[in-house]
Amino acid sequence: MKEIYEAQFVENLFDKMSSSYSKMNCITSFGFSERWRRQCVNEINIEKGKTVVDLMTGMGECWKPILKYSDTKSKLIGLDFSSEMIHHAEKRKEKFKNSSISILKENVFNNSIKSETADYVISGFGLKTFNDKQLKDLAIEINRILKPDGQFSLIDVSVPKNKLLKFFFMFYLKRVIPLIGKLFLGNPETYKMLGIYTQKYKNSKNLYHIFKEANFKIEYIEYFFGCATGIKGIKRH
Template sequence: MKEIYEPKFVERLFDNMSSSYTKMNYITSFGFSERWRRQCVEEIDIEEGKVVVDLMTGMGECWKHILKNSDSNSQLIGLDFSSGMINRAERRKLKFSDSNITLLKENVFDNSIESGSADCVISGFGLKTFNDEQLVQLANEIDRILKPSGKFSLIDVSVPKFRILKPFYMFYLKNIIPILGKVFLGSPETYKMLGIYTQEFGNSKNVYDIFKKANFEVEYIEYFFGCASGIKGVKK
């Protein structure tokens, strides 16, 4: 399973999914993905005039929530290494012509964001594509780019802990989603990977343990009976 966490593998996967990812994400989460993104952003109460970094920004699905309280002094930096995702984020950027948005096609572990420059860091649905070693790197990178007292909030889909809900949820991820992938992309194997990543990921408790060891005060959060989970915190 080690190869599924290789950056080139993940990059190709999301390039292939980029044409249908937003629609599929909405369908496969029963419409909850949009709500979870909003909740993730609202966890840290982003104020006016702040520099916000949206890691693994995808198509910019979190932007409307991030920019809700923005002003002329606010800045949003979206980072993703998938060309397909960045190209669609560029189109979405046109809808926010009054906002200061910078897009970076870069790897999260090798990026040009200045150290200590961000007030807030957000990431929606990117955690599951990292193994433990990469999550340690992610914690270190967020520590690097955040200002002292800077805030972060991260979320991803998870395996629910309730015995009644879990088998139905996993059957849906492993069997129904690949069928939908065939409908939208003609490739069930591409979307089958989302189920594999989610099963391997489990939930954000391991992310919590890793970030707790870094220079952060951190809190673990579950959404809708554990179908999504995440962490939020502050840099000490």
Template structure:
């Protein structure tokens, strides 16, 4: 399994299995901070009066949509994921809460059919950890390709805290307590054990920040709550 955890089919199967409980578990694993972080990682975006095109990559069950629409209400929101299980709930949310105004796409971002130079904003919350460095480079290149010149992007991921005590406590919580909760919710803790394995390997978003910057995107690292989440944001400038 060690060599296959970044295989897209493995990742898709993992999130399909967790889809029925993932939104609750994401809230629990972040001690409730995920809602605040979803707002905070959009704060770097400049307000715009024109009808902006936004795409939310690895959208999951649509947990970021509310924060996005509040930040940029005059916008068209397209969302993308490759997990059938996650998109089942995302489509239900689009229908019941957003009058089917959300454009839901089932595609692999690493092999997508998105238009070039099209989006004003690219967002992605809590999906970076499932990519290895090579895949992150593809993700960066695709982000650059689909953004308009001057377009903005923001990514965030749960990370290992900087503080030693907090890191130990957080590791115990994610590695031991969360699988127990996973057993209670799913009857099987293995999927939620993998979340900690991904987080442990990811560490923080500094390497991903460098990878995005190396493609020519203007990129800045960001940290939230003592490093419990990290990310980056930036702009596509004229070549």
């Protein structure tokens, strides 16, 4: 299933899901998605007057906790390649009129962000759509755009280690979510992909090892018994 990691496939998938993605994301995470995003942002110490890059920004769901630490000199750059997600992000931007927000419709691996201009990089729930090679490229890209001593925090839904919890979680993702997707979109196959991506991703341990090989000081993090996992780190000099 190599094609599920191709940019065009992923872009089309999120374009289709965009109208109901916010609700579905909440449902697929048992209502924890907003809390996990907030925790992901709070893993790093965002200072005022700095530049934050939100990769795979989606609809800008991470913006509220990010902008909590902003002032008139702060900058937020949201990047995503899904036209429909960007459309919703543009609408969300209107809620933060006093903040400096730039939205880029670009692929994370081919973007216009200048090297060593970001103080912080955030990404919430976009990792599972990458294969190992793409995760390695992501590490290279985050290293490129971060300033020395810049910090990052990344998170995604994961398969918990507890066998009982794992059974119910995967049943929920693979069976229940497609049914809910059918109610929202009339198409269970679209949301079925979330379960497929999550099962293949497993957790962020592979991500941890990939980033450990790069120029970062990093830490592995589990949320709610491993139902979400992530890494945070600092770019070394």
